[in-house]
Amino acid sequence: MNNLGLNAAHAKNWQCYLDYWGYRPGTIDGQLGTDSWKAAQRLFNDYGHSGSHKLVVDGIVGTNTIKALQRFLNWSGVEHLAVDGVAGPDTRAAFWRATRAC
Template sequence: MRTLTRTLVSATAVAGILIGSLAGASSGFAATEVAAKPTTEPAASAEAVSPLAVDNHGLSTGEARNVQCWLMDNWGYPGPLNGQLGTESWKAIQRFLQADWGYPGPIDGVPGVGTDRALLAFLAADYGYPGPFDGVWGPRATVSFKRFAAWCAASC
């Protein structure tokens, strides 16, 4: 009886492996066929993959709106005046920093280390940021950025 049980279990296992292999093979062939078809359309548009994150660098919505008013008046920010420093706001900030504060990076709307380093230099010159200039945003940078935002209120 024990031998018969082992034989049945072994036969069932072999049958399961064979059925699983055949099912996997048919799926593999179908996937290969679909992947082989050429496509001429992109998977997503450039707008769909552009950065959309908001980074106010510690500013309130009202303070960020003040900065946006100044950017709109001086650096080609297209709007809206919503108090959310998103991609278009940061592009305008980068244009300003590139023109006047040595920002060497791309105008991509992403506030990275290079953007922050140039912004910190600007804030040190006019709004009391004491350093360091390592491109790392901290509480002292936020205080200086808030001073700048208060000055920008005259643009709104």
Template sequence: MRSHVLARTIVSLTAVAGIAAGSLAVAGTSYAASAPTAQSVVAAPAAATSTENFGLTTAEAINVQTFLAGDWNYTGKLDGQLGTESWKAFQRCLKKYWGYTGNIDGDPGSNTIMALQRLLKDSYGYTGKIDGIAGTETRAAFKRFAA
């Protein structure tokens, strides 16, 4: 009787091992890489220079660019589009006088806006929080700055 139980146990273990091995083999083929497909390569268009005027008209933005050209090494066009080069020049100003601590990268992100808000609070009637959000109060004070 004991040999019969032993034999049945061995058969059961062998069956379990076989099932497990078969499952692994199937799993291996189910995850096999498919044949490569031909794809055409399309060149991405060049990134357009984005502008952020924060509500300024073209004429007002030209006033800002003129200010930046006079004192902050802005050498771009006076086109009324505050793009990367305009914001780099503005960041140089903000870094020197208004506590901007970020990189001079031309991205008018929240750090740039907080420094701009400090400038606007000092002399252009901004009464909101220094929160890095260019909301309606920030935009109104920026228009006064640009006038």
């Protein structure tokens, strides 16, 4: 499980968002495990947030998945994150803000 600093309520909101858009994150339980991250990776690939190369949909939260998340958060229009693949405090705070509601 890798919630990137989200509590269970915020993680459920992210899972709800993924499920709403048809990405099937598995059980909406507030635990961002492999199924949730596979769903996110599919979303990032489908919407071009993965960059010039498609992400391997493996559910592992590595550098490329973090970069895709940062691009997604920037695309949402309220963030101006460096796309560096590091889940530092700015990325974690932006993810927290983006998951306040489903």
